[in-house]
Every structure is written in structure tokens, then in C-alpha cells.
Amino acid sequence: MTNERKVRVRFAPSPTGALHIGGVRTALYNYLFARQHGGDMIFRIEDTDSQRFVPGTEEYIMEALEWLGIKFDEGVGYGGEYGPYRQSERKEIYRKYVDQLLANGKGYIAFDTPEELDAKRQEIANFQYDASTRMSMRNSLTMSADEVNAAIEAGEKYVVRFKIEPGEDVVVNDIIRGEVVINSSILDDKVLYKSADNLPTYHLANIVDDHLMEVSHVIRGEEWLPSAPLHVLLYRAFGWEDSMPRFAHLPLLLKPDGKGKLSKRDGDRLGFPVFPLEWHDPKSGEVSSGYREAGYLPEAVVNFLALLGWNPGNDQEIMSMDELIALFDLHRCSKSGAKFDYEKGKWFNHQYLQTRSDREVAEMFAPIVASHGHTCDIERLTRIVSLVKSRVNFVNELWEQTAFFFEAPEEYEEKSVRKRWDEGMGGRMNELIEIIEHLPSMESKAAEEIVLGWITDKGYHMGNVMNAYRLAVVGYCKGPHMFDISEIMGREETIARLRKAIERLG
Numbered sequence: 001m002t003n004e005r006k007v008r009v010r011f012a013p014s015p016t017g018a019l020h021i022g023g024v025r026t027a028l029y030n031y032l033f034a035r036q037h038g039g040d041m042i043f044r045i046e047d048t049d050s051q052r053f054v055p056g057t058e059e060y061i062m063e064a065l066e067w068l069g070i071k072f073d074e075g076v077g078y079g080g081e082y083g084p085y086r087q088s089e090r091k092e093i094y095r096k097y098v099d100q101l102l103a104n105g106k107g108y109i110a111f112d113t114p115e116e117l118d119a120k121r122q123e124i125a126n127f128q129y130d131a132s133t134r135m136s137m138r139n140s141l142t143m144s145a146d147e148v149n150a151a152i153e154a155g156e157k158y159v160v161r162f163k164i165e166p167g168e169d170v171v172v173n174d175i176i177r178g179e180v181v182i183n184s185s186i187l188d189d190k191v192l193y194k195s196a197d198n199l200p201t202y203h204l205a206n207i208v209d210d211h212l213m214e215v216s217h218v219i220r221g222e223e224w225l226p227s228a229p230l231h232v233l234l235y236r237a238f239g240w241e242d243s244m245p246r247f248a249h250l251p252l253l254l255k256p257d258g259k260g261k262l263s264k265r266d267g268d269r270l271g272f273p274v275f276p277l278e279w280h281d282p283k284s285g286e287v288s289s290g291y292r293e294a295g296y297l298p299e300a301v302v303n304f305l306a307l308l309g310w311n312p313g314n315d316q317e318i319m320s321m322d323e324l325i326a327l328f329d330l331h332r333c334s335k336s337g338a339k340f341d342y343e344k345g346k347w348f349n350h351q352y353l354q355t356r357s358d359r360e361v362a363e364m365f366a367p368i369v370a371s372h373g374h375t376c377d378i379e380r381l382t383r384i385v386s387l388v389k390s391r392v393n394f395v396n397e398l399w400e401q402t403a404f405f406f407e408a409p410e411e412y413e414e415k416s417v418r419k420r421w422d423e424g425m426g427g428r429m430n431e432l433i434e435i436i437e438h439l440p441s442m443e444s445k446a447a448e449e450i451v452l453g454w455i456t457d458k459g460y461h462m463g464n465v466m467n468a469y470r471l472a473v474v475g476y477c478k479g480p481h482m483f484d485i486s487e488i489m490g491r492e493e494t495i496a497r498l499r500k501a502i503e504r505l506g
């Protein structure tokens, strides 16, 4: 039956703050899988824990995924026939399933207060609310029906717990990990519902919604693997095992150095973002950097993330979204964690930047030029960009490479002056000015031929003269081809800079 089932996947974040880059990868893999199978991708908000709610999260996630081109078919903000898609709006729906578990004896009511639970923890080492302890607690298994009703009527707060039978091997069939077997004895009687806010906990809401929304595959981070046996048992308790989704638990993203999970602190420590967009924490006011603001192109981020934990089975690295959709395969996801390689991320951005036209890059660069107080006609900026695009990983690095076009040098790189600007250089540069004045055009190739001809004829030192020329125009001795620079800079400005250098350097 799983074979003919329509593919329906969901991305189901809890709105507890900015979406981590690992969460973005989860959304991406769900999207690739859904598209490849002509399925549906659902956006569900799991907001049953009001304590941890952080305003702005939902909008942030939508904006981030939109930026990356990860689209939903249905869900919060998209609508659909299985709504509402925000769990806090589905209260009435869950209550019925809580009652079902109570009625068939798979769940029970527990009144233990936090203080009583604490006392138990003091009394019993490694206390766990389970088959070994539940009969010594205050719950509907140890109290009479009358006592239970009286307590509820008196307004006592209670929870509903899942009654887990011990000693059973629970098998989770995971597409990536194969059969994962856990003995039910190590599981505790999880809280599924709290009367205090009339809301289910994550576990119940997650299972009920996956069932009602006809989710076919649950693709999520490895951190949810420990919950999976409980989820399998819940499906069974409801009698839904035939329509249980297939699981795929994705590998963890690991620190670039050392062991352990990639954290926000690693990003701060090593200087890279761990969030897709800049995030302003509404509580602490802290601002965390984002890939978008750091100058990443969305397609570079997508490609980079796609390969963190998956590969196409050969060494192809550059893949568009369409190619990823065609090639993606959960069976090729790794079980072990994927080391986060930030340098590789930069490399991807470099590659994708080169695929954008000079004009497009110039348009992205124009605001940066403006922020430095300069205006530049877009045709000219496009030509400038064409000279240095291949040297940068990010648009914002273009400024450093091209600032000399907008600001004539005020100082000249000292070590180059010492090395290149010898006694007679002022005179030679005056000759060069004359040559340039008489050039039929500043066009790079033509100017190069004439200027190099002059240097050769005079028997001057090629390296010294050309570097002195560059020093005068640029201020330092590296950068694109000198005659390409002077073509764009124009005759007048080139000569003005030469004159100024002669004046300053003698």
C-alpha cells in the first residue's frame, strides 16, 4: 500500500526562534523528495508549547525558504484542505484522540504535581515515570474512578500519559538507517496532553497531524530519532499502523573542527552564519548574521546544503535545483554526521557568482558603490565588474578590488615604490604620458601594443615601467590587466593620475 500512496511530506518547525541551517537542509530534502515524486509539501507550525514561543519565527522561516526557492503546496500561509495547519488552532481536534487513548486504556490520567515528581526523583535514583513506577504514583491506575472524577471536579491540574508496555522490541524502519530497534522498557510514559492549557504535547499533535494530513514520509533531523519508537507505538495505539509514514532521519550537521553538533557558537567562533537570514532575537535583542546578508546567492546555499549529508553517487558538485530534484535519493543520505565545511560554502558562492552575467553582478554591486559615496553608470560598472568578477567569492568583495576606479590613490604602496620607482622613473612616466596622449584609442589591445613597443624600443625594464604605471594609476601592484584598467578609466583620468604620481614620487 505504501507504494501507491501519494507522496506527502511536511516541514513542521516549532516557532522557537530562527531556523538553524540544519533545519533549512531538512526543508530542502523534503522539498526535493516531494518534487521528484510529484507529491505535496506541507508547511505546519508546531506551536503547542506556548512557553517556548518566539514571535516572528514563522515569518522568518517563510521568508528564508522563499528566498531559497523552497516552495510549499499547502499549509500555514498557503491554505489547503487539511487545515488549519497551525497546531494551536487545532485544539478541538486533539481532544478527541486523547479521549480515545483514555477509553482504550492506552493512556491514563496523572495528577502528580511538579513537587511530587521532584520528591520521587530524590527518593529513586534515575527515576522514570514508567511501568516500574507508575503504580506508586497519583494517577487513574492507582485511584478509583470516583477519586479521579472528584479531583478533576475540584480543579486539580492533570496530564494524560501514554501507557507503554515494557519489554517489547519496537522496530523503527528508517529509509536511511534501516531497522532501528529499541526496547520499550527504556521509554517513559510520555505526557501527551496537559489540562492546564488544554493542549497536546509535541508527540501527540505530531502523530495525529501526520495521520490526518496523510503524510507519507517523515523526513527530519537525527535529533528526532529517539522519539521515533514512541511514535511507532502511538500509531499502533490508534490502530493506524497501516498508514504509518515511512521515516528518514537525516544525519547531523557537525562542527567544522572537532566533534559534536554544529552550534551557533561555532559560527560566532569561526566567523560564519548558521542562519539563512539575519535574525534579530526579540528577547535578547541580539543580532545573528545570515547567509543572505553575508552576500550568498540562494542557489549557492541550496547546492551547498544539498551536499551536506547526501551525494549523487559521483563527484558532480554543481547542481541546480532542477538537477537536485532529479538526482536526490534518500538512500544515498549518509548515516553518519556531515562535517560543516564553510570554505566549501564560499567556493559554491564563487561558482554561482560566475554564472551570473556581468550586468547582473554590476546591479548587485551598484548599491555598495553608492554606499561609498559614488555613482557609476551601469554600463561602466558592468565593464569594471567584468575585470574582477573571477577574483571574488562575494559581491561585497568587489569594492576592495575596484575602489581605485572611484578613488584615485592618495598614497602609494611603499615597498613597490622602493622596488619600482627608481631615479629615472619620473622621466619615463612623462614619456608615457606623451605616448598615451597620442594613442589613437585607449582600447586595451591597441594601447598595449604601442606602449609595450615603446618600452622595448627604449630598452627600458619592462617589469619596472609597467609596475610604476600601475602604481601611479592604482596605488599598489596587483589587480587586473593594466591596459583593461586604463581603457575603462579613460585617457584623461589615466594621465591625471600619472601626473600626480610624478609630482608626489619625483
Ligand code: GLU
Pocket: 012, 013, 014, 046, 206, 218, 219, 220, 224
Ligand atoms: N516540531 C518539530 C521540530 O521543531 C518537528 C519534528 C518532526 O519533524 O517530527 O523540528
